[in-house]
Amino acid sequence: MAGRIEDYALIGDMQTAALVSRDGAVDWLCLPRFDSPAVFAGLLGTDEHGFWRIGPAEPVSAPAGATVPAPPAARSAFTDSGAIPIPPTAAAPAVPADRRRYRGDSLILEQEWDAQGGTVRVIDFMPPRPLAGLDAVPQMIRIVEGVSGKVRMRSALRMRFSYGRVVPWVHRVEQPDGGHRTVAVAGPDSVWLDGVAETYGRDLTTYADFTVEAGERIAFALTWQASHLPAPAAPDAEAMLADTVEFWRDWVGQCTYQGPYREPVVRSLITLKALTYAPTGGIVAAPTTSLPEDIGGERNWDYRYTWLRDAAITLSSLLRTGYREEARAWREWLLRAVAGDPENLQIMYGIAGERELTESELDWLPGYEGSQPVRVGNGAAGQLQLDVYGEVVEALHLAHMTGLTRNDHAHLLQLKLITYLEQHWREPDEGIWEVRGPRRHFVHSKVMAWVAVDRTIKLIEQTPAEGPLERWKALRDEIHRDVCEKGYDADRNTFTQYYGGQELDASLLLIPQVGFLPPDDKRVIGTIEAIQRELSTEDGFVLRYPTHDDDGNNVDGLSGHEGAFLACSFWLADDLAMIGRVAEARELFEKLLSLRNDVGLLAEEWDSRAQRQVGNFPQAFSHVPLIDTALRLTACAGAYLSAQPDGREREQATL
Ligand SMILES: OC[C@H]1O[C@H](O[C@H]2O[C@H](CO)[C@@H](O)[C@H](O)[C@H]2O)[C@H](O)[C@@H](O)[C@@H]1O
Numbered sequence: 001m002a003g004r005i006e007d008y009a010l011i012g013d014m015q016t017a018a019l020v021s022r023d024g025a026v027d028w029l030c031l032p033r034f035d036s037p038a039v040f041a042g043l044l045g046t047d048e049h050g051f052w053r054i055g056p057a058e059p060v061s062a063p064a065g066a067t068v069p070a071p072p073a074a075r076s077a078f079t080d081s082g083a084i085p086i087p088p089t090a091a092a093p094a095v096p097a098d099r100r101r102y103r104g105d106s107l108i109l110e111q112e113w114d115a116q117g118g119t120v121r122v123i124d125f126m127p128p129r130p131l132a133g134l135d136a137v138p139q140m141i142r143i144v145e146g147v148s149g150k151v152r153m154r155s156a157l158r159m160r161f162s163y164g165r166v167v168p169w170v171h172r173v174e175q176p177d178g179g180h181r182t183v184a185v186a187g188p189d190s191v192w193l194d195g196v197a198e199t200y201g202r203d204l205t206t207y208a209d210f211t212v213e214a215g216e217r218i219a220f221a222l223t224w225q226a227s228h229l230p231a232p233a234a235p236d237a238e239a240m241l242a243d244t245v246e247f248w249r250d251w252v253g254q255c256t257y258q259g260p261y262r263e264p265v266v267r268s269l270i271t272l273k274a275l276t277y278a279p280t281g282g283i284v285a286a287p288t289t290s291l292p293e294d295i296g297g298e299r300n301w302d303y304r305y306t307w308l309r310d311a312a313i314t315l316s317s318l319l320r321t322g323y324r325e326e327a328r329a330w331r332e333w334l335l336r337a338v339a340g341d342p343e344n345l346q347i348m349y350g351i352a353g354e355r356e357l358t359e360s361e362l363d364w365l366p367g368y369e370g371s372q373p374v375r376v377g378n379g380a381a382g383q384l385q386l387d388v389y390g391e392v393v394e395a396l397h398l399a400h401m402t403g404l405t406r407n408d409h410a411h412l413l414q415l416k417l418i419t420y421l422e423q424h425w426r427e428p429d430e431g432i433w434e435v436r437g438p439r440r441h442f443v444h445s446k447v448m449a450w451v452a453v454d455r456t457i458k459l460i461e462q463t464p465a466e467g468p469l470e471r472w473k474a475l476r477d478e479i480h481r482d483v484c485e486k487g488y489d490a491d492r493n494t495f496t497q498y499y500g501g502q503e504l505d506a507s508l509l510l511i512p513q514v515g516f517l518p519p520d521d522k523r524v525i526g527t528i529e530a531i532q533r534e535l536s537t538e539d540g541f542v543l544r545y546p547t548h549d550d551d552g553n554n555v556d557g558l559s560g561h562e563g564a565f566l567a568c569s570f571w572l573a574d575d576l577a578m579i580g581r582v583a584e585a586r587e588l589f590e591k592l593l594s595l596r597n598d599v600g601l602l603a604e605e606w607d608s609r610a611q612r613q614v615g616n617f618p619q620a621f622s623h624v625p626l627i628d629t630a631l632r633l634t635a636c637a638g639a640y641l642s643a644q645p646d647g648r649e650r651e652q653a654t655l
Contacts (some may be wrong), residue, residue, distance in 0.1 A: 002027050002043045002368060005291055005613045006597035009100065009109050010271065013126035014278040016138055017287035019043060019617070020109055020124050023094040024055035031189065031224040032138045034277060034284045034351060035304040039191060039224075041164035044290055044365045044374050049164025054122050054142055054220070055093055056115030057152040057209065093154065097122075102599055105266050106248035107274055108241070109599070118149020120212055127240040128247045131279050134233070140222045141237045146212040155208040155220060157193060161186045163362050163376070167204055173231070181234065182206055190227040194234040195220035256322030257627075259634030264593055267600035268623035269321060272314050275620050281329030282306040282337075282351035283314050286604070286616035292371035293605055293615045297560035300371050302378050303616040305357055306333070307348040308388040309432065310621050312395035317627040319402050327399055334392065335409050343420060347385045347434075348378065357381040383430040384439070389421050390448025394514070397455040400463070411465045418456045418467070422475055425449040431498075432507050433544055436557035441499035443487035444507035450479040451514045480516070484523075493526030497545055503555070504534050505545045506568035509575050519578040528575045535568075537608040540591060542568040563605035563614045566592065570625030574632050582636050589629050602626070 008019040008027070016036065019028040027042040038044075042051035097111035108125040123143040130136045144153055161168050161184075168186035175181060182193040193199065197208035197218055212218055219237035251273060257265050276283045285307050290300035311330055319327045337353035338345050346355055361373035396410050431442035453476045460467045486499040497505035508527050512519040519525075535543045541564030549555055569592055576585035595613070596602050602622040604615030 005368075005603050005615075005617050006601070007096075008043075008597075008601075008617065009102075009599045010274060010287070010601060010618055011107055011109055011124050011126050011140070012274040012287065013129045013138060014274060014276055015129050016126075017274055018124075018126065018140060019288070020111075022096040022100060022111070023053065024097065024111060024113075024122055025051045025053035025094065026124075026140070027051050028288060029140070030287075030304070031191070034275075034287055037162045038164065039159050039161060039189070041160065041365060043288070044362075044368050045164055046366070047158060048160070049365060050158055050160035052142075052155070052157045052159075052222070053094065054144060054153065054155045055095060055097075056113045056120060057093060057154040058116040060114055060116055100599065102267075102270075103245070104248075105252040105270065106245060107270055108244060108248070112147065113151075115151045118151045118214065119147040120151040120153065121145040121147050123241070125241065125244050127235070127244045129278070137232050138224045139235050139240070141235065141240055142220045142222075143237055143241065144210075144212050144218045144220075146214045146216045148214045150211055150213045152209070152211050153218075155195075155197065155199075155206075155210075157206040157222075158204065159184045159191055159206075161189055163365060163374075165362075165364050170201060170204075170206060172199075181231070183231070185227050188227055190225050192223045192225065192232060192234075193220065194223070254322050257631070257634075259630065260637065261593075261630035261634065264596065264600060265321065265627050265630050267596075268626050269318070269323070271601065271618050271623050272318065272620055273323075273326070275314075275618075276326055276329075277306075277351040280336075280352045281326070281331075281333035282349070282353070283311040283330060283620060284351060285310045285621060286619045288616045289376055290371065290374040291368055291603065291614070291616045293562040294371070294560040295369050295607065295610065295614060296371055298371075298373065299558055299560060299562055300367065300373065300375055301380075301616070302359070302376050303619070304351075305348050305378060305381075306337075306351055308334070308345075309347070309385070309391045310624075312388075312391040313624045314620050315395045316398050317624045319398055319404070320631060321627065324402070324404055327402075327404055331396070331399060331404070331407060331410055335407075335413060338413065345388075345417070345420070346381055347383055347388050348381050355381075379436075380430070380434040383434055384427065385431060385434065386421070386425060386427070386429045386445040387432050387442075387448035389417050390451035390514070393417060393452040393455045397459060400459065406463075411459065411463070414456055414459060415465065415467050418453060418472065421449055421452055422472075425479060433505075433556070435555075437555060440497075440501070441486070442505070442507075443483060443495050443498060444505060444510065446479060446483045446487065447511055447514065447516050450476060450483065450516055453479065454515070483516075488523055492530060493523065494530035495523065495527045503546055504531055506531055506535055506542050506565065506571065507544065509542075509568065509571040512578050513571070513574060519575070524575075525579055528572070528579065532572065537564045537606075539564075539608045540588065541566070541606055541608060542572050544568050563607040565605055566595070566602055566619075566622040567604075567625045569606075570622075570629045573629050574625070577629075577632050577636050582633070585629075585636075586633055589633055592626070592629075 003021050007022045029040045030036045030038045040050040098114050100111040112121045166186045168184035170184045173181045184191045197210040199208045221235045223232045225232045286303035289302035293299035315327050315330050337349045357377045359377040359379040365374040428439035428441050495508045497503040512524045544565040573585045573588040601618040603613035603617035604619040607614045
């Protein structure tokens with residue numbers, strides 16, 4: 001059974017990613033791309049749906065309920081050593097590592113067990129893949145390293161293609177040097193296992209039992225190849241490790257952020273890079289599908305696609321921390337994806353710009369802790385969400401302002417988007433939260449329409465780009481007036497979720513951040529205070545909107561509740577800093593940092609009742625605001641230091 005969401009660490013090669021549990025099991029891996037069917041889908045079901053666990057065969061202290069390690073009957077060498085008799089269903093021992101971490105600022109995971117006989121380390125990574133050529137195939141490398149003593153280990157590999165549905169045909173391929181490879185084939189996929197350890201099959205699972213001594217390193221490699229193509233070369237694991245170390249050293253070396261939050265910022269940047277599909281520049285919202293927002297409920301979605309909103313804000317964070325190449329690549333992706341008539345702009349696309357993201361349910365998967373359905377595809381692709389025009393234009397604007405090489409097509413696209421928005425901003429939409437209830441006049445959507453027009457006016461004023469400047473200035477004023485008249489409740493001194501509504505919405509926290517109103521405007525302060533009052537969880541985080549009305553009826557078309565939305569909680573910290581409540585902002589930010597798991601990763605939401613992470617994982621939409629808030633608080637600290645040379649702590653508004 002899958003562990004808690006925070007028990008997982010991410011490894012990836014910028015084309016796909018895997019989740020590795022603290023017990024040494026890879027429970028999620030889609031091959032060859034982020035959005036391909038999973039080869040290991042144990043995360044959303046059981047071990048029967050695929051996993052690959054490497055860990056000690058005999059840990060010192062197995063927790064209650066852990067599978068007792070035992071030798072398979074077919075292997076005499078192991079049986080001769082006098083190990084415990086095997087229960088017929090035992091696949092592999094599942095015992096949490098005693099320690100784990102990423103190797104420095106990289107995506108190379110190291111887990112260590114103090115086991116019977118000594119200490120052992122397993123190093124897991126996926127080498128960044130070349131974009132073309134024979135070796136442009138996904139690989140997962142697992143190096144078992146003896147740290148001290150002598151430890152008996154087991155690798156248990158159960159491949160189940162097509163999200164746990166298909167048992168592949170697995171066979172050995174003898175090699176001229178006397179060694180062998182193991183290959184699993186079904187339909188379009190083949191997956192090759194290489195390693196020096198002897199393997200054997202039992203219960204439709206491939207095992208290797210071996211011993212590792214201090215200083216010894218035993219490598220395994222899994223390589224995917226289209227099944228109609230010749231066998232891929234067996235990778236040189238140690239050379240791949242050296243290349244991967246160098247790749248991350250170079251990449252992290254470009255980071256311009258040097259403030260007090262360097263560790264969480266860099267880990268978030270590495271995570272965002274891992275979610276970027278290198279061949280096209282598309283960015284997935286998360287590498288998983290259907291990790292529930294409500295454990296046991298139906299709020300389960302496929303995030304392995306590129307949302308314009310999520311990608312645009314990711315781009316902004318990358319640009320502000322020195323990463324221009326990713327920004328340039330995403331701009332190219334955007335231009336290709338939206339090519340054609342902006343009337344047909346989708347709010348999300350596949351990672352290569354695909355438009356067909358039809359949603360369906362995988363009824364053979366039980367779901368994470370029974371959370372059904374498991375969905376692939378995403379019906380939100382067909383929604384109207386007017387805010388994405390604002391987010392995209394804002395990202396293009398920032399790219400321009402930070403000196404990214406001029407691109408006339410991007411300018412042209414921006415002008416076309418505004419021409420579309422001019423005709424459609426008055427319409428109701430599904431809004432930033434993609435609610436599956438009725439369309440409404442969401443205030444956040446209108447605010448972001450204002451952002452799109454505002455930034456385009458600035459583009460025209462600052463560059464040779466041309467457009468009907470006066471007409472668009474009038475449009476900008478009209479949208480502003482409309483929002484302030486219809487989206488603001490003067491009696492309660494707060495903006496509301498939608499025109500004429502009573503509910504609040506945490507996306508309103510963005511009003512001062514995008515410059516729609518200044519932070520010291522009484523309506524802004526009133527809205528921040530109302531959100532703090534009405535949308536806070538008992539532990540001080542923020543819900544994005546109330547999921548139920550006063551009579552207990554669901555308002556977003558879905559049953560159940562959801563956790564605090566981490567992005568919104570970071571936005572609150574930002575706003576508090578903007579209105580001068582810097583100490584409070586910092587306290588909230590640090591509380592948010594404490595929700596990260598031990599390797600620095602955040603899901604989409606936090607379940608305050610269960611005190612655990614929920615939703616897809618790791619989530620770009622959580623790591624981006626983490627970076628943004630860190631930058632703001634760092635700027636606050638800088639302003640503070642220059643204003644307070646004696647170093648005494650005092651709150652002050654800096655923005
Ligand atoms: O919870 C309801 C909606 O959840 C998803 O949308 C959320 O994730 C998106 C990607 O990070 C984000 O852009 C959006 O703002 C979030 O609400 C899901 O994709 C939707 O289908 C679902 O209705």
